[in-house]
């Protein structure tokens with residue numbers, strides 16, 4: 001199996017790993033296929049901008065690399081933009097993933113959306129978007 005340089009970089013040196021104690025939204029998702037788990041923390045300001053984003057993944061290298069890239073892609077952006085972030089965009093930003101590893105990238109997308117849904121629930125905003133489940137992929 002061959003991984004791109006970017007995947008290797010984000011796997012060996014993942015960005016935004018950790019927890020945000022006073023996070024505005026938290027999303028915990030699991031991949032039913034492999035049992036891997038990801039927790040995503042978002043800090044959101046009054047203009048719906050994601051000012052900080054951290055994650056923790058108990059999972060494979062591809063899941064770590066995609067979560068790392070996904071946090072980089074949503075940080076500093078609005079919720080609206082973050083909700084448009086699909087796993088294919090993340091995979092593209094990493095110069096691709098081996099086909100058998102693509103399902104791992106869905107975890108990051110799902111975790112971000114779940115964290116936004118958590119935030120919406122907290123502030124009483126209706127959750128008006130769908131969350132694609134990792135195990136529905138493929």
Ligand code: FES
Nearest residue numbers: 034036060063104
């Ligand atoms: Fe589980 Fe990659 S093998 S997320």
